[in-house]
Amino acid sequence: MEHKLKDIIGIFNRTFEQEYNTKLVKGGEEPLYVPANDRVPYHAIYFARGFYSSALHEIAHWLVAGKERRKLEEFGYWYEPDGRSAQRQREFEKVEVKPQAIEWILATAAGFRYFASSDNLDGNPGDTQPFKQAVYEQVKIYAEKGLPKRAEKLRQALADFYGTPNYIDLKQFDVTRI
Known part of the structure; x- marks a missing residue:
């Protein structure tokens, strides 16, 4: 596609x-x-x-x-550029969980590959697996409880345009592939 x-x-x-x-x-x-x-x-x-x-x-x-x-x-919001320390990276990741969960859901609705972003190219992001797991857990929450209104509206528009399932199918989300 x-x-x-x-x-x-x-x-x-x-x-x-x-x-x-x-x-x-x-x-x-x-x-x-x-x-x-x-x-x-x-x-x-x-x-x-x-x-x-x-x-x-x-x-x-x-x-x-x-x-x-x-x-x-x-x-x-503040933005600290690349080269963050491990502690600052963990703080950065905390505020990225919800946006990246929504990004993953939108990417899936568009039939597009999502990759979790540490956004710390000049620094050592450390172990990113806990962050990826947190993003996945947030996807599961959105699948169960629903997306915020605007996010759901866009997810539906993307699914309609790209001809993908018009619901959040957790079988399409694999934390080991992001």
Whole structure:
């Protein structure tokens, strides 16, 4: 299955632009979320380097962010660049569990391969297995209790577009393959 950027951009924008004044935009080297301002009248999710996986990841962060956080650049979160210590890496992973669980669910709905991201290329991420297991456990919670409203809406749109099952099938999630 081919995954074109124009498809994910179109699916996202059709699903959310009208109601949330938010657009998915192909960005440059680094991803960025910028709320509407006096130069750009819409909220923009810029994903990095034209990567489909980056689009899914940045969308997942937007889907986790609440209404007040969506008013802030980068949702008001800190970001510590590559080269994090093991302790800082564990702290980073704690805030990544929900977005990456949603990203994995969206990727699966799109028939796209998901890889857990430690996002610490210049540092030693340490043992990533506990993080991957935590992401999987969160997927199981979402499968049982349901996704947040916006995430579910996008999951359904992706499943419809790509012709994948329109439900979260836990048999499609294997923590040893991420």
